[in-house]
Amino acid sequence: MKRPRHFHRRIRNAAQAARLSSNPATLVSPKPTTSHGLCYNTEPCITAAMAQLRPMQNEKPETPQAVFWNRVAHRYAAMPMRNPDAWQETLVRTHGLLSNGDLVMELGCGTGSTAVRLAPHVAAYTATDDASEMIAIATQRGEGIASLKFAHARPGDGSLPPGPFDAILAFNLLHLLPDLPAALKEVHGMIKPTGLLITKTPCLGGIYQGLWPLIRALQALGKAPPLRFISPTRLENMIREVGFVIEDSDDLPRRPPSRFIVARRS
């Protein structure tokens, strides 16, 4: 019987997840493991420990994005994963695209949840973020992972490590960037020829546009970051316009759509 393509992909992913679960640097089963049951981490909860941390010294002026994300960093670290299954699938699929010898950079790494799981499977993984508080939390989480280092850096101001990289990753970030076309162009120039850009982005353009007044109200109250509503099609076109070829794209999850895109530098 001829099975649809996604059937085989699911089976492959399940097999991969099973293999990875026997590895100490596991990618699978983000189950709540803390006494408060909030954190979907395989490592012990660090929320209490992080409360003791002093803010990291800031070497450069804060962007409006960094002001927001620094303020919410500890709450973000303690928040339950909204879509653990979608996150799990994102991790497994991303891992399947990376090789042991790869040099990888992640943009907007947040508290490092993805970085600590993927870094043990590549040669070198540099996780970056615009918010020094996020980097401070992520650095604690990543302690002891030899291939992982962190940098307080963002696209647009020359602060990103130079590369070139085999793959650049950005999860839940592109809709937050103030100048997305410029950032995509910069990233394209930092990837090796035929290397990959792997991203996942909440895409609230199109039918979700009606949420805009609510977002504006939340922004006015300081409860939502500066962001853009972008449709999946527009996002994919922007990625193509700077010179990538899109090899795979999928919504993880479907509602509201978060577009997982694998793009190869051409």
Ligand SMILES: C[S@@+](CC[C@H](N)C(=O)[O-])C[C@H]1O[C@@H](n2cnc3c(N)ncnc32)[C@H](O)[C@@H]1O
């Ligand atoms: C929604 S969180 C996502 C964190 C992580 N990638 C994840 O999926 O859990 C967005 C992250 O992007 C960072 N960020 C926001 N604007 C940024 C920018 N212009 N450059 C780099 N990072 C940025 C924030 O500090 C925050 O850590």
